[in-house]
Amino acid sequence: MTAKDDETPSLSIALTGSGGAGVITAGNMLLDAAAKAGCYGLFARSSGPQIRGGEAAAMVRLAKEPVAAPGDVFDILIAIDWHNIDRFAVELPLSTESLVIADPSQGEVPEVIAASGARIAELPLKDLAKTVAKGRPNMIALGVVAGLIGLPDEVADEVMARALKKRGDEALAASRDAFALGVEAAGTMSFDGPDLWTRAATRERWIINGNEAAGLGAVRGGVRFVAAYPITPATDLLEWMALNLQRLGGALVQAEDELASINMIIGASYGGTPALTATSGPGLALMSESLGLAVASEVPVVVVDVMRGGPSTGIPTKSEQSDLNIALFGLHGDAPHLVLAPTSVSDCVFTTQWAVTLAEALQSPAIVLSDQLLGQTRAIVDRPTDIAFVSQRVTADAGAGEVRRYALAGGGVSPMAIPGAPGAQYTADGLEHDERGLPSSRAGDHVTQLDKRAAKLDGFDYGNHWAEIEGDGRRAVVAWGSSTGAVREALARLGSRGHEFRLVSPRLLAPAQPARWTEALEGVERALVVELNHSAQFYRYLKGYCDPPCPVDVYHRPGPLPLRVGELVAEIEKWSRS
Amino acid sequence: MTAKDDETPSLSIALTGSGGAGVITAGNMLLDAAAKAGCYGLFARSSGPQIRGGEAAAMVRLAKEPVAAPGDVFDILIAIDWHNIDRFAVELPLSTESLVIADPSQGEVPEVIAASGARIAELPLKDLAKTVAKGRPNMIALGVVAGLIGLPDEVADEVMARALKKRGDEALAASRDAFALGVEAAGTMSFDGPDLWTRAATRERWIINGNEAAGLGAVRGGVRFVAAYPITPATDLLEWMALNLQRLGGALVQAEDELASINMIIGASYGGTPALTATSGPGLALMSESLGLAVASEVPVVVVDVMRGGPSTGIPTKSEQSDLNIALFGLHGDAPHLVLAPTSVSDCVFTTQWAVTLAEALQSPAIVLSDQLLGQTRAIVDRPTDIAFVSQRVTADAGAGEVRRYALAGGGVSPMAIPGAPGAQYTADGLEHDERGLPSSRAGDHVTQLDKRAAKLDGFDYGNHWAEIEGDGRRAVVAWGSSTGAVREALARLGSRGHEFRLVSPRLLAPAQPARWTEALEGVERALVVELNHSAQFYRYLKGYCDPPCPVDVYHRPGPLPLRVGELVAEIEKWSRS
Amino acid sequence: MTSSPAPIPGLTARDYKSEVKPVWCPGCGDFSVLSAITKALAELKLPPEKVSVISGIGCSSRMPAYMNSYGFHGVHGRAVALATGLKLSRPDLTVLVTGGDGDGFSIGGNHFLHACRRNVDMTYIVMDNQVYGMTKGQPSPTTEPDWDSALSPGGTGLRPFHPLVIALASGANFIARGFSGDPNGTARLIVDAIRTPGFSFVEVLSPCVTFREDQRGWKKIVRPAPVDPTEDIGRAARRLMTDDGFNLGILYTGKRKPYQLRLDAVEEEPAALETQFVV
Amino acid sequence: MTSSPAPIPGLTARDYKSEVKPVWCPGCGDFSVLSAITKALAELKLPPEKVSVISGIGCSSRMPAYMNSYGFHGVHGRAVALATGLKLSRPDLTVLVTGGDGDGFSIGGNHFLHACRRNVDMTYIVMDNQVYGMTKGQPSPTTEPDWDSALSPGGTGLRPFHPLVIALASGANFIARGFSGDPNGTARLIVDAIRTPGFSFVEVLSPCVTFREDQRGWKKIVRPAPVDPTEDIGRAARRLMTDDGFNLGILYTGKRKPYQLRLDAVEEEPAALETQFVV
Amino acid sequence: MSKPIAIGSVAELLAHAKAMESEALERYLDLAEQMEVHHNPEVAELFRKMARVERKHVEKILERVGDKDLPHIPPWEYQWLGEEAAEAISNEDVHYLMTPHHALTLALGAERRAFGFYTRVVETVEPGELLELARELMEEEREHVALIEAWLAKVPEPADDWAEDPDPPLLQE
Numbered sequence A, B: 001m002t003a004k005d006d007e008t009p010s011l012s013i014a015l016t017g018s019g020g021a022g023v024i025t026a027g028n029m030l031l032d033a034a035a036k037a038g039c040y041g042l043f044a045r046s047s048g049p050q051i052r053g054g055e056a057a058a059m060v061r062l063a064k065e066p067v068a069a070p071g072d073v074f075d076i077l078i079a080i081d082w083h084n085i086d087r088f089a090v091e092l093p094l095s096t097e098s099l100v101i102a103d104p105s106q107g108e109v110p111e112v113i114a115a116s117g118a119r120i121a122e123l124p125l126k127d128l129a130k131t132v133a134k135g136r137p138n139m140i141a142l143g144v145v146a147g148l149i150g151l152p153d154e155v156a157d158e159v160m161a162r163a164l165k166k167r168g169d170e171a172l173a174a175s176r177d178a179f180a181l182g183v184e185a186a187g188t189m190s191f192d193g194p195d196l197w198t199r200a201a202t203r204e205r206w207i208i209n210g211n212e213a214a215g216l217g218a219v220r221g222g223v224r225f226v227a228a229y230p231i232t233p234a235t236d237l238l239e240w241m242a243l244n245l246q247r248l249g250g251a252l253v254q255a256e257d258e259l260a261s262i263n264m265i266i267g268a269s270y271g272g273t274p275a276l277t278a279t280s281g282p283g284l285a286l287m288s289e290s291l292g293l294a295v296a297s298e299v300p301v302v303v304v305d306v307m308r309g310g311p312s313t314g315i316p317t318k319s320e321q322s323d324l325n326i327a328l329f330g331l332h333g334d335a336p337h338l339v340l341a342p343t344s345v346s347d348c349v350f351t352t353q354w355a356v357t358l359a360e361a362l363q364s365p366a367i368v369l370s371d372q373l374l375g376q377t378r379a380i381v382d383r384p385t386d387i388a389f390v391s392q393r394v395t396a397d398a399g400a401g402e403v404r405r406y407a408l409a410g411g412g413v414s415p416m417a418i419p420g421a422p423g424a425q426y427t428a429d430g431l432e433h434d435e436r437g438l439p440s441s442r443a444g445d446h447v448t449q450l451d452k453r454a455a456k457l458d459g460f461d462y463g464n465h466w467a468e469i470e471g472d473g474r475r476a477v478v479a480w481g482s483s484t485g486a487v488r489e490a491l492a493r494l495g496s497r498g499h500e501f502r503l504v505s506p507r508l509l510a511p512a513q514p515a516r517w518t519e520a521l522e523g524v525e526r527a528l529v530v531e532l533n534h535s536a537q538f539y540r541y542l543k544g545y546c547d548p549p550c551p552v553d554v555y556h557r558p559g560p561l562p563l564r565v566g567e568l569v570a571e572i573e574k575w576s577r578s
Numbered sequence C, D: 001m002t003s004s005p006a007p008i009p010g011l012t013a014r015d016y017k018s019e020v021k022p023v024w025c026p027g028c029g030d031f032s033v034l035s036a037i038t039k040a041l042a043e044l045k046l047p048p049e050k051v052s053v054i055s056g057i058g059c060s061s062r063m064p065a066y067m068n069s070y071g072f073h074g075v076h077g078r079a080v081a082l083a084t085g086l087k088l089s090r091p092d093l094t095v096l097v098t099g100g101d102g103d104g105f106s107i108g109g110n111h112f113l114h115a116c117r118r119n120v121d122m123t124y125i126v127m128d129n130q131v132y133g134m135t136k137g138q139p140s141p142t143t144e145p146d147w148d149s150a151l152s153p154g155g156t157g158l159r160p161f162h163p164l165v166i167a168l169a170s171g172a173n174f175i176a177r178g179f180s181g182d183p184n185g186t187a188r189l190i191v192d193a194i195r196t197p198g199f200s201f202v203e204v205l206s207p208c209v210t211f212r213e214d215q216r217g218w219k220k221i222v223r224p225a226p227v228d229p230t231e232d233i234g235r236a237a238r239r240l241m242t243d244d245g246f247n248l249g250i251l252y253t254g255k256r257k258p259y260q261l262r263l264d265a266v267e268e269e270p271a272a273l274e275t276q277f278v279v
Numbered sequence E: 001m002s003k004p005i006a007i008g009s010v011a012e013l014l015a016h017a018k019a020m021e022s023e024a025l026e027r028y029l030d031l032a033e034q035m036e037v038h039h040n041p042e043v044a045e046l047f048r049k050m051a052r053v054e055r056k057h058v059e060k061i062l063e064r065v066g067d068k069d070l071p072h073i074p075p076w077e078y079q080w081l082g083e084e085a086a087e088a089i090s091n092e093d094v095h096y097l098m099t100p101h102h103a104l105t106l107a108l109g110a111e112r113r114a115f116g117f118y119t120r121v122v123e124t125v126e127p128g129e130l131l132e133l134a135r136e137l138m139e140e141e142r143e144h145v146a147l148i149e150a151w152l153a154k155v156p157e158p159a160d161d162w163a164e165d166p167d168p169p170l171l172q173e
């Protein structure tokens, strides 16, 4: 068993291979089976630039407790082949306690792997596969892993049966046979891992990725209209919506570009239908002019930005938290709006639902900063709880006398007439306007409307949802979005070594919450911001918008590699001695 | 004479009227004549939303010393009519010492004007005009003003002759007659103003507005290609360029939209021609995706953002400093680039020229934050000095062996091959890439290229140009862009009351200059940021990117009204007692 | 407000106008387009609250504020996209888009193309004055190549964009040209446009008297199209391709089914989607 | 690298290819388009350094990296605008734009329209596979209405965009259709396109074997256009309007003068502009 | 069916022969590269082997050419019977999971096309030096066909699920 005593008992397994080797499928099946066997876990993947037949790595982490970050090292690496392994070797950290299973027909274990000092076991996966009719090496590999980690046979069988239902009995038999061969082969290897199997889950468990979770949150929040233009890594979210909205009496429209998609959702929302789009950095940039329109005309819309490596086209398939600046400040003029970030894969449900609710209640655009890591990591999680938010869009009743669309009453939220309501007609406008919505360039109207739009966001009571705050140390670590998972686990590990830390993970990033930030850091001696970008964006933001009650430091680096728990433990330890 | 002893001796004159009253023409002529008579001054205008025949105010300030902000109150207001005067009455502050000249045929002096307690003199402008063949009330008004302020006759005559050259002798004679009637009428009024006439200017004087000045700076910097889409208040800059580039062997292309214009200039610059576009907030927002491309592919381009009131379409004809955030942070991903702001109308020449030079030398996009106030104010200024910057684009020599477009050497600036150079072919890319420009998603390449792009900007020696720093008080006022002028004059006024202040006006806004900011505030007890926007954007930026050596406060408010010297004197005095 | 006689009672064009006074230059063709639109709506007896008028930025795009229906004065070039979102999610509303040649064919060109193709049931009225009025007289895509202006001294040298041909080529279902000088004729075109399902495009020649004085002469040039509207796309193409821009009337009507979302299909609750995630 | 024989010496198509190995799926039509382009350049004997290949984002837009000329892999949809700036300021270069149907006709539709209209001397080659390859198979503007995909379950229901008609309607000066399965014929079209002054548009049917397996069957459907290229725009319009998308060859050539800037007019120094400001 | 062939001289025929072999060589190199990028080493090596063979053919043709001046023929004016140089495999016919059997089948098709091409020349041209040369080249191709046939016979047929990839395509930019 490789996990040190202070580590969350878990197992990290990587399968690599290329050109149709099927490691992604095998990885997914491993996660599915493990979930059935009662454990938590994650599945992420990495691949080369080819659309088809490229090199790929399936990276699975299984644990008794919920986990939200990759393990520090892989306990098992099973390679169907080694093609271009050096391209993502850095994503596959190994230690001397790791077990590497290699097919000798694929040549020597590459130096980048061997250098780790991991134990190497040879297994002729390809040849073995040939001994089974229609046998595939990936199923043998799955069997090997199952055998090594003691995955109960019946769950693997269940999963294979489900996955191969469409392909027929023959395919299923072939898989079963190959799997059995793998299990058998595992018997010849020594491996010592934690026992993770407790079949009886107390609560309902889901397997979901952040993109699906955001989609579910959106429809829970009431979204019934989506217009979008595909872009990695947001496309899966859109595809999920396209299929699932149909069942709810909603629909998705593929727009000609992002300029169209943002305007389409503004149009739909103006018409009374809660509306959303999803995109990534380049698309968000294109939307910024019209997001300003939503601010000025006070039309609620939600934009989910599934962040990827930037700038420009950047690294489309990898994660980074570098769109914070554009999300906060990318609109011209003084344009207050909402920015939120989900703190985990399953929190994508809650945060997106909350974003829709807030947008509707505050008649404001909301940007949700998810990222590739959250969006495309499949995680085993406890069923996210149902929340029914009470607030909703305030609409103008027909015939309630003169309706001033941009009236100053109501803490800045003015009742919004929905087309069709008689007697309440108005013209929504992106020009500065007076309370009735008529264009005005008067200083008085400008300042009152600017005040109103800022005040409605600043004055709202966001309750406890604004952040996750855990622990009670004299030192605090502040993380946001997908970094939260790795930080939480790092703090837990440090906690079990006797160092207590406070975790502050704000879910609501804008409007700035200086009072809450200060309160969250009350009694803290020193705080450390952790984020995955090159220019320490949240750290700068915090300093600019708040006078923190304690000195604040930052640990940040760009993607594409996700933050690792071990890395953070080391950094935080170093920092806590400072 | 209305100016108090501590005030810069100056005269503020407003002419109002509508529907072809010709107040703008008269105002311009007043400025031209005053310039010939040896004084400094400014001309700004304000008008209603109509394209033609709307109400308008010509606002002129004349002074012995250079001035950069409107006067606190108008000494003379001459109204050809009062149509919709309440729309911009707030722009026309008056005091009991002001002289208001009104045509009784236009009805009572409106309450908004009369309430100031100003002296009212009646003059039947329209009727008088009828007494002259083809006489126009605006020329009578001009004559009145000239008479009141003692403008030497011959300069007015020179200016009329030039302005009316094309319209023929009859028109000129009519104007002269009307003007003379005005001068005569002035003789019947009492007015006591400073004597500003010293015909012998020691240095060459220009009349120029900030849009022309930015254009001149651009061509001095080497710009020979402009692609743009018209937008208020940047259109005049473009029109100036269209005409003047022709004489330099350059050209302007009208693009189909801002997405096209930014890409066209990136294309031209990639081909070796320094290139620029000008726009305002909505256009800048549309350009942000492709500005990221310029960052990632390291292609120099310059974007002049002539800011107007925001957000969204906002207040297109009025000034505001509210695009700082989008200029600094509007790009997705970590995308370091240059942001500069001219500190006065005539500094638009220098700052734009410097921006072009820096962009070229650093292979980076540069955003120049001008605004409507700078862009459209015509000012009498000393001839801006010629500066020949030495740095320029580093190009790759043909045949110099292997050319790595994005090589890490040279402080981050890599020689750039220009299409046509044999043997140095490469592909510029917005995807993350390695040193050769080949797409790469490796962590190593990503971090080195991010480092390189940040380092080339951070490591450059910007010399003294980065800011204007004046005075030596224990308290400092930090202003940027068009606010500088009003702050400078306010500090001068306070200075003459014995309060010394330091003025810090950074011209280089990004990359952030924490060391220089700190140095500039060395020895200062407390600093005040002054800016014209709703959310205190520069103040937040300063705090986020620097640990100032002293407490920093802020005075900020949105447009559309420009900051006034008296307003600032009051605010700064109040603050300095804090 | 100066005293003025009360409007005629009953549902007339005036009931579709708002209290807001247009800032347009006197003589601008857009006044007549406003008349034409309101007359058309009165003729169709559409309750004002069931009509939404969407626009971008430009003189012509100021239209919504002058009407008593719902309106959205959006950003430059994006009106058609905004209207698409509205109409798709609110098929019960009558959606009009109004704007200018710069807004629609320059910055908004892509949405125009795709709206024709998408064929959502709405009516797009472009007040074509072959100039950017609002920004003080720059050439638009429909401007003649030799029209001199400060931004393009000596003219652009570019072939004018032919909106009707593009509309046809990209799939608009109803294509007509009107002239502001004939508001009643234009009202008729708008009535037909609204009645025809799918994306209807009406170009209205609407002089800009301030920057294109010469357009005051249009009234002498325009004429009814010499042949009847056609449903044959090939013939229409040939005819429009050689059209001089001054033939008025309906030039093409198609029978393509409008694009609609199936919003009323199933109406499950979001909870029903959860089974897909359960382990 | 395993040992392999050296390529033939001399200026051949291969000299226009770079050392970078394409990431395209084996079988993708884009390989043949690369061949066709490099053959065309070899035929024209253009020095590689005098050629610039500009693209946006998409599988097809990866082209520049695979060529030994200058290249720019810009952002999605903006290649034509980028190329316009380059060519206008550097008339001495041969400028090609390469990309896909999504890049060019969806997000890039407006630049396509205006590039045709502007008629700058360059050649735009679109590898049309009627799908977004790079983002895993979503419908593009040229996709059939009933093509099922995850983003548009059951199909979009939209009329496909007809690039050649739009090119004609908006003023392209040379319009042709090629097929990747015939790289030599396509090379010929590209040679003619480059030689023809003004904006030349070449649509190359280029199968996406990964998301549109069915397109492997295109080779059986394509055929040379049954009639000769025409210069008559009305006839061309009618012909293209009813074209089924599989006629290969040059379909239209015009004689419109390309748009150029007068960059060599006067060459004064900036100082000469200053007199206009002097008091 | 097949279009007439207009080859009027030895030089023209040699130009065709050279183009045919060198395009085949280039194509095999390209395809080998494609297979390497898509991790099909077996087929990649096979294509490289084919390239080596073609390289020899090119050399042989070059020997025949000696210092003769060959006419320049634009790519589209070669008299191939199909779209491409007769002996080149079409880019469109490959698949990343293809087996050696597929590869050899394609190679065989190519050799057969080459043979067919020369056969057609032989049928079309007047007797003389040109015909002699055409016949010689035809015979050579006949040998190549036989060679590949023999080779193909030794390679196992692909399984019926050879094209199956359990994993979905990977999304990019």
Ligand SMILES: Cc1ncc(C[n+]2csc(CCOP(=O)(O)OP(=O)(O)O)c2C)c(N)n1
Pocket (backbone or CB within 6 Å): B229, B230, B231, B232, B258, B282, B283, B286, B313, C057, C058, C059, C060, C061, C076, C099, C100, C101, C102, C103, C104, C127, C129, C131, C132, C133, C134, C135, C140, C208
């Ligand atoms: C993104 C953006 N770019 C530019 C502008 C400036 N602008 C406003 S209206 C307009 C052109 C209007 O022309 P047109 O649509 O023909 O309307 P018209 O005024 O002629 O009726 C322009 C360029 C803007 N508001 N937004």
Ligand SMILES: Cc1ncc(C[n+]2csc(CCOP(=O)(O)OP(=O)(O)O)c2C)c(N)n1
Pocket (backbone or CB within 6 Å): A229, A230, A231, A232, A258, A282, A283, A286, A313, D057, D058, D059, D060, D061, D076, D099, D100, D101, D102, D103, D104, D127, D129, D131, D132, D133, D134, D135, D140, D208, E173
């Ligand atoms: C602004 C922006 N939106 C979306 C994307 C995602 N994207 C990349 S390529 C592509 C479509 C490519 O389709 P096509 O141009 O037909 O090229 P193909 O891959 O089919 O050759 C999309 C939507 C992007 N890179 N940038």
Ligand code: SF4
Pocket (backbone or CB within 6 Å): B051, B052, C023, C024, C025, C027, C028, C029, C030, C059, C060, C129, C133, C134, C207, C208, C209, C210, C211
């Ligand atoms: S500028 Fe032209 S388009 Fe605008 S209102 Fe005046 S006449 Fe009409």
Ligand code: SF4
Pocket (backbone or CB within 6 Å): A051, D023, D024, D025, D027, D028, D029, D030, D059, D060, D129, D133, D134, D207, D208, D209, D210, D211
């Ligand atoms: S996905 Fe389609 S278009 Fe892209 S490389 Fe593969 S086959 Fe070509």
Ligand SMILES: [Mg+2]
Pocket (backbone or CB within 6 Å): C058, C100, C101, C102, C127, C128, C129, C130, C131, C132, C133, C140
């Ligand atoms: Mg117009």
Ligand SMILES: [Mg+2]
Pocket (backbone or CB within 6 Å): D058, D100, D101, D102, D127, D128, D129, D130, D131, D132, D133, D140
């Ligand atoms: Mg495509």
